[in-house]
Amino acid sequence: xxxxxxxxxxxxxxxxxxxxxxxxxxxxxxxxxxxxxxxxxxxxxxxxxxxxxxxxxxxxxxxxxxxxxxxxxxxxxxxxxxxxxxxxxxxxxxxxxxxxxxxxxxxxxxxxxxxxxxxxxxxxxxxxxxxxxxxxxxxxxxxxxxxxxxxxxxxxxxxxxxxxxxxxxxxxxxxxxxxxxxxxxxxxxxxxxxxxxxxxxxxxxxxxxxxxxxxxxxxxxxxxxxxxxxxxxxxxxxxxxxxxxxxxxxxxxxxxxxxxxxxxxxxxxxxxxxxxxxxxxxxxxxxxxxxxxxxxxxxxxxxxxxxxxxxxxxxxxxxxxxxxxxxxxxxxxxxxxxxxxxxxxxxxxxxxxxxxxxxxxxxxxxxxxxxxxxxxxx
Amino acid sequence: xxxxxxxxxxxxxxxxxxxxxxxxxxxxxxxxxxxxxxxxxxxxxxxxxxxxxxxxxxxxxxxxxxxxxxxxxxxxxxxxxxxxxxxxxxxxxxxxxxxxxxxxxxxxxxxxxxxxxxxxxxxxxxxxxxxxxxxxxxxxxxxxxxxxxxxxxxxxxxxxxxxxxxxxxxxxxxxxxxxxxxxxxxxxxxxxxxxxxxxxxxxxxxxxxxxxxxxxxxxxxxxxxxxxxxxxxxxxxxxxxxxxxxxxxxxxxxxxxxxxxxxxxxxxxxxxxxxxxxxxxxxxxx
Numbered sequence: 001x002x003x004x005x006x007x008x009x010x011x012x013x014x015x016x017x018x019x020x021x022x023x024x025x026x027x028x029x030x031x032x033x034x035x036x037x038x039x040x041x042x043x044x045x046x047x048x049x050x051x052x053x054x055x056x057x058x059x060x061x062x063x064x065x066x067x068x069x070x071x072x073x074x075x076x077x078x079x080x081x082x083x084x085x086x087x088x089x090x091x092x093x094x095x096x097x098x099x100x101x102x103x104x105x106x107x108x109x110x111x112x113x114x115x116x117x118x119x120x121x122x123x124x125x126x127x128x129x130x131x132x133x134x135x136x137x138x139x140x141x142x143x144x145x146x147x148x149x150x151x152x153x154x155x156x157x158x159x160x161x162x163x164x165x166x167x168x169x170x171x172x173x174x175x176x177x178x179x180x181x182x183x184x185x186x187x188x189x190x191x192x193x194x195x196x197x198x199x200x201x202x203x204x205x206x207x208x209x210x211x212x213x214x215x216x217x218x219x220x221x222x223x224x225x226x227x228x229x230x231x232x233x234x235x236x237x238x239x240x241x242x243x244x245x246x247x248x249x250x251x252x253x254x255x256x257x258x259x260x261x262x263x264x265x266x267x268x269x270x271x272x273x274x275x276x277x278x279x280x281x282x283x284x285x286x287x288x289x290x291x292x293x294x295x296x297x298x299x300x301x302x303x304x305x306x307x308x309x310x311x312x313x314x315x316x317x318x319x320x321x322x323x324x325x326x327x328x329x330x331x332x333x334x335x336x337x338x339x340x341x342x343x344x345x346x347x348x349x350x351x352x353x354x355x356x357x358x359x360x361x362x363x364x365x366x367x368x369x370x371x372x373x374x375x376x377x378x
Numbered sequence: 379x380x381x382x383x384x385x386x387x388x389x390x391x392x393x394x395x396x397x398x399x400x401x402x403x404x405x406x407x408x409x410x411x412x413x414x415x416x417x418x419x420x421x422x423x424x425x426x427x428x429x430x431x432x433x434x435x436x437x438x439x440x441x442x443x444x445x446x447x448x449x450x451x452x453x454x455x456x457x458x459x460x461x462x463x464x465x466x467x468x469x470x471x472x473x474x475x476x477x478x479x480x481x482x483x484x485x486x487x488x489x490x491x492x493x494x495x496x497x498x499x500x501x502x503x504x505x506x507x508x509x510x511x512x513x514x515x516x517x518x519x520x521x522x523x524x525x526x527x528x529x530x531x532x533x534x535x536x537x538x539x540x541x542x543x544x545x546x547x548x549x550x551x552x553x554x555x556x557x558x559x560x561x562x563x564x565x566x567x568x569x570x571x572x573x574x575x576x577x578x579x580x581x582x583x584x585x586x587x588x589x590x591x592x593x594x595x596x597x598x599x600x601x602x603x604x605x606x607x608x609x610x611x612x613x614x615x616x617x618x619x620x621x622x623x624x625x626x627x628x629x630x631x632x633x634x635x636x637x638x639x640x641x642x643x644x645x646x647x648x649x650x651x652x653x654x655x656x657x658x659x660x661x662x663x664x
Contacts, residue, residue, distance in 0.1 A: 015598060311606040315622045346619065348611040349496065351574030355603035364575075371498020375381055 003137050003317040010136055011308050017243040018305060018356075028240045031233045032358040038230040039222075039299050039359070042191070046289045049191045049224045050280060056194030060255030061268060062276035064194070066221075069283050070098040073218065077183070080216060080277055083108040085180040088172075090198070090205035091115035092185030093131065093302065094218050094281055096324040097337065100183065112175045114204035116168060123150045129318030129326060132242050132304040137318045140164070172204070182208035182273070186219035187238055187301070188231035189278070195228050195254040196278065199235035199247045206249050215253065215273040221280050222289070222298040228252075234301055241303035241358040288336045293369045297332035299359040306363060309352035320346060328353040328363045332370065341374025380436065380614065381499030388506055393421060394493050395432050401425065401453060403484040405463035409470065413481025415521040417473070417549075420490040420529040423466055426643035427458040433613045433620075462643065468660040469525050472553050475664075480523055488513055492532040496611050503532075504539040511542055521545040523552065527571035527578075527642045534576065548572075550581040550641070556663040558591035564662070565594050565635040567627070567649060568605045569642040582641050582659060589663045593639070599630050606630065610644040620648065628652030 022028055042049045050066055057064035067073045077100055081087060087109050089101060101122070104111045113122040117135040121128050123146055128134030135143070140157075143164055147153040153167045184205055186196040196217050198205050209215050225231050232250070239247035257272030268274065288294040307313045307327030313320050321330025321343045331343035347367040354362050384394045391397055402421035409417070431452055454462070473480060488510045494503040514522070522544055524530040536542040550572070566586070572578040579602060586593060598604050609623030628649050631638050638656040640646050650656045 011598070015604065019597075309603055311609070311623050311627070312612070312619070314606070315619065315626055345498075345615055346612060348570070348607045348609065348623070349575070350570045350607035352603045352606075355574055368495075368498055368500075372500045375379070375498050376501075378379060 002139055002142065006137055006139055007314060007318070010130075010133070014243045015308055018241060021240050021243065021245045025240065025245065028237060028245075032237045032241075035225070035230060035233045035237050035301070036299060036359050038225050038227075038233075041226060042224050043222065043289045043295050043298050046221060046224075046286055049226070050221055053189055053191045053194060053224050053278075053280065056191060057255070057276075057278050058194070060194045060276070061258070062194065062255040062278060064278045064280070066280045067282065073098045073279055073281055074100065074103045076277075076279055077216060077218070078103065078107055080214065080275075081107070081109060081181050085109045086175060086178050087111045087181045087183060088114050088175055088179040088204075088208045088212065089118070090182065090184040090200070090208040091118045091134070092183065092218055093128075093324045094185050094220050095183060096128070097283065098218070098281065100218065110175075112172065114172055114176070114202075114208055115200075116165065116202060116204075119168060119172070120146060123147070127319070127323030130304055130307055131302050131324070131326065131329065134324070176204075176207045176211050179208075179212040181214045181216060182210075182212040183216045183218065184208055186217050186223050186278075188234035189219055189224045189280070190226075190228040190231040191224050192227045193254060194278075195231065195252050197228075197231040197235045198251040198253070199239050199249070200251070201244055201248040203249060206251055209251055209253055210257075210272045213269070213273055214275045214277070215256075216277045216279065217253070218279045218281060221282055221285050222300075224280070237358055238301045238303050241301070241305050241356075243305075284337050284339075293366055294332075294336060296361045297329070297336055297363075297366050299361055300329045300332070301359060302329070303358060305356045305358070306353035309356050311350050311352075312346050312348060316346070328367070332361075332363065332366050335370045335373070341370050341377075344370035344374060347371070381494060381497065381502050384494060384497075384499070385502040385506065388489060388491070393425075393489050395428075395435075397421070397425065398453070399485045401459065402487060403482075404459070405466045406470070406482050406484060409480070409482040411481060411484055412517055412519075413479075414518060415478075415480045415523065416519055417470060417480045417482050418490075418522045418524055418529065418533075419466060419487065420492070420524075420526070420532075421487070422492075422526040422529055423462040423643040424459065425454065426462070426647040427454045428452060429610065429613055429644065429647055430617070433617045436614055465643075465658045465660045466525065468664070469549055472556055472660065472663070473523065473549060476553050476555060478523070478552050483517065486517075490529045490532040492528040493614070495532050495535065496528070497614065500539070507532075507536045507540050507542070511536065511540060511544070514544055519544060521547065524548050526644075527569040527576065528644065530576060530578075531571045548576070548578060548581070550578055550585065553585055556585055556589050558586075558589040558662060559664050560591060560657075560662045562637045562655075563592040563594055563635055564637045564639040564657075565631050566600055566639050566641075567608065567631055567645055568600065568602075569640070569645060570605075570607050572641060573602060573605065585663065586639070586659070591639075591662060594634050596634055599634060608640075608642075608645040608648040610648040613648075621651075624648040625652050
């Protein structure tokens with residue numbers, strides 16, 4: 001029952017807001033169209049763009065790596081972080097996909113998710129129920145209960161939304177200041193200049209990328225776009241279709257911090273991190289990019305809009321798809337990453353998802369194909 | 379494998395499960411047999427009410443050596459069959475009134491293969507489509523009038539799989555004039571396929587608006603990208619989930635109006651359990 005209430009509130013809050021944003025800012029539709037073309041260009045020639053991106057990041061003074069799977073990713077992150085450190089994470093679904101948080105904890109690090117929703121997911125040890133609002137399944141009352149039980153916060157079911165957020169902010173503030181490493185994802189990675197772009201509203205990503213001396217960004221290779229302009233477009237389009245426009249913060253990171261303020265000699269670091277690392281992750285993406293139909297799934301910009309228009313997601317209590325990916329996009333991604341065709345079998349080709357997708361992915365068609373592949377291998 | 383079972387049934391019984399084909403043709407009395415233009419039911423309206431029964435057999439079906447015994451005793455309830463026959467006759471009369479001439483294949487009418495397509499058995503769908511196409515060609519069929527969205531979807535997708543040169547048109551595209559036979563206000567439950575895949579959302583909305591029937595709309599319930607599925611397509615995979623979707627959808631709809639209007643026999647079958655006053659479009663116009 002709690003899910004029904006939570007999802008209905010979310011739909012009523014979000015769906016009309018996205019309609020309004022798109023109506024008031026029609027240029028978003030043009031940006032989405034050109035973004036699709038830009039992303040398709042990369043996906044048709046992914047390996048070359050990966051090479052270009054790795055070189056571009058190195059030119060900015062950053063370190064760049066390409067990893068095939070979760071084990072390779074963990075090895076690199078583990079080497080950079082070490083043990084006994086404090087790590088703050090800005091919501092990264094790829095980091096969840098690879099199991100980075102739990103791995104770093106197992107090495108003896110203190111690790112905190114700093115996106116509020118992801119922080120609640122960490123405390124409750126539940127899988128995220130939505131790609132951009134991972135704690136969508138929790139009501140205000142259940143959040144209060146969780147914070148009281150797990151961290152001893154002085155809150156109750158009568159606490160307001162504002163009080164709950166303030167308590168978490170106070171708790172995490174010290175973690176940001178004492179953190180040795182910040183780990184984020186990336187909404188987009190610009191192949192031409194090696195910059196990453198991150199869009200957010202809480203401010204946690206800005207702090208995670210700037211305050212700790214080391215910043216690690218982990219991104220799927222499908223996040224590469226040809227230019228920084230495309231990357232900025234992706235941030236704006238993602239924010240608009242997620243229903244949060246204008247976004248409060250868009251962060252561009254191009255290598256470690258630096259200054260040229262003494263005799264214009266450029267030295268690094270300045271106030272921000274001394275090290276920047278970008279880890280580009282394959283984990284099945286390159287193989288999918290070579291299949292004309294599955295390639296479409298890689299266009300997903302993680303706006304989470306398809307979820308809120310899908311009858312299956314609605315009635316399955318947010319647990320449709322292999323975590324952290326859920327909903328119609330999660331049904332596609334469960335196959336791409338894990339060869340799991342079961343979530344696709346549940347698609348009723350309602351078709352709302354393809355109507356609202358900013359990248360015009362024909363999701364029911366991709367899922368029909370995954371059903372076919374799953375049936376064939378059964 | 380479910381797809382193999384369905385395909386075998388199609389070879390043996392001409393339908394996804396064993397069925398007395400007289401059930402399919404019983405509605406038609408005075409329609410000429412064969413003809414260059416045919417009305418094509420694919421036995422969807424006639425059997426929609428059986429989908430619950432057969433989906434319950436699926437978990438056991440692969441263990442049984444033969445299903446033929448099922449066809450002997452599983453039949454639609456009389457009132458459900460009478461209603462389906464009435465809907466088909468009303469559609470046929472609407473077509474005649476609009477000056478359309480057509481024949482019907484009666485018990486020889488093949489099944490479209492829609493269920494294979496929708497469950498992702500694409501190789502089996504392709505083989506079946508070939509057989510259906512050859513059958514139509516041998517009968518001299520040049521134009522097919524479909525009367526439900528699943529069949530229309532399957533036929534319009536044949537050309538993705540096989541060479542297919544028969545014209546396919548839906549009855550909603552042919553009805554230019556119809557008047558309402560009710561003063562009630564309805565909420566439309568859109569067919570997912572008609573509305574979002576086949577470009578027919580405006581066809582039935584135009585018919586309804588011209589007929590004088592009053593409808594109530596809500597952006598979050600009947601909008602093109604917000605109106606939900608009835609749950610029917612998932613029934614063979616997960617009947618419980620199908621029911622859950624149907625119930626949720628019926629609750630959304632009946633909050634707007636107790637009178638629900640559908641344009642698909644599968645939507646009717648699934649939603650009628652949760653929405654008391656539900657009608658097919660053909661039942662409220664003439």
